[in-house]
Amino acid sequence: MTSVFKIGGVLVSLVLVVLTAALELYLTPLRAGGVPIGVAVLVAAVANWLISWFATETVGRRWAVGPAWALWTVLMFIAAGTRTAEGDYLISGNDWVALVMILVGSLTFAVYVYRAILKPAPVTNQ
Template sequence: MTLEAPSVSSTAEQLPPAPPGRALELTFRIAGVLIAVLATVLTAALEIFLTPLRLGGVPVGVAVVLAVLANVALCWFAVTTVGRRWALAVPWAVWTLIMFFAAGMRTTEGDYLISGEDWVALVMILLGSLTFAGYTYRMILQRPPVTKQ
């Protein structure tokens, strides 16, 4: 009785396809964080530029609404693409730092990007940061899904 080794082609046909590698998963997570940071920078800049918007001399709070909606979307995107709750902290930190710099740095003419007398900008900073905090609190209250081992 002779034993023959199975051919390579018959063995390959029997094996299930290999799952995506850990490197691919890590690449997607890093790309998710980078896209979230880029989107944070863009939305924060847009919010800052919309704070002085007025219609007929009356301030319009479009920047406040945009800050809340964009920050919720940023939170969701970061947590969903990275798959970890800590990913929420990255856009929150970037957004907060941008707002600190915009409120504390002067232009070459001596003006602040966000002045202390602009109620729209102050409410935008408050509600924008509270949006991140509220989303974080909501994530803390959610129980992680139970996985079978």
């Protein structure tokens, strides 16, 4: 029964990654008075940290962050290379908010994993 919860935890974290990545991409062009406000960067940091925490807590293993991190990275690569119907890229090379969002989002996963590695692994009776 516990393996069902572990698989479910990974699947839920992957669904959360897809939803939050779409939200982050949607928020990248957000501006206030014509100035980019960068709220997508904050959303990426908070969402990715919470997804990492959820994945490790439900699965009980540090590797559970890996699938979520990989999927998030693949989605960002796809978004960076995808053109809209008008011919624009979803993430352009001169959009500093999107580029910083990708950097901070990936670093959030990396920092979470690094901190998890530094903590001693919990002892489980399996």
